[in-house]
C-alpha cells in the first residue's frame with residue numbers, strides 16, 4: 001500500500017499535529033508528514049515541526065489577495081508536492097471552494113463538539129452555555145459548509161456542573177488526541193468509504 005503524503009495545517013498550539021506526528025513516528029500510520037502549513041508565523045506548533053525536522057511553510061494572506069487566490073497559491077504548492085491528504089488541526093481560516101474541490105474527500109478536520117451540534121467557533125463554550133450533559137469531538141471530511149462534512153469518528157465526554165470552558169476543553173482535547181490519529185490512520189489505509197453523508201469503515205485486509 002502506498003505511503004500517504006500528508007500536509008498538516010495549523011494556526012496555533014498544534015497539539016493535534018503532535019499527536020498525529022507521534023503516531024506517524026511510531027510507524028502506526030501509513031504516512032509521512034510531508035509539510036506543515038501555517039497562516040501564522042508565530043504558531044507554537046511550528047517549533048515542534050522544527051524540532052522534529054518536519055518541513056514547514058508559512059502562508060500569510062497578502063492584503064491584495066482574495067481568500068480564493070490565497071488558497072489557489074496553497075493548493076498549487078500542495079499539488080507540486082503530490083499531497084494525498086490535508087489534515088486541518090486548529091487551522092483558523094475557512095477554506096475556499098477551489099481547494100476543497102481540488103482535494104475532494106481528502107481533507108479532514110477535527111471539531112471540539114458532537115456535530116452537528118455547536119459548529120463554528122467556541123464550540124465548548126456553546127455546549128456549556130446550552131446546558132448539554134455530554135459533549136465531545138468529531139473528526140469529519142471537509143465540504144463547503146462550516147463543520148458540516150461527513151462524520152468519520154466521534155468521542156463523547158461528560159459535562160460536569162462545575163466545568164468551565166477550560167476544564168471542558170481539556171477533557172475534550174484528550175479525546176481529540178486519540179480519535180484524530182485514529183481517523184488519519186484509517187484514511188491512510190484506504191479504509192474510509194463515503195456514501196452520501198455516511199462514512200463506512202472497512203475491516204483491515
Ligand code: GRF
Nearest residue numbers: 013014015016090110111112
Ligand atoms: C482543537 O480544539 C480542535 O478541536 C480545534 O482547534 C483546536 C486546535 O488545538 N479545531 P491544537 O492546535 O491542535 O492544540
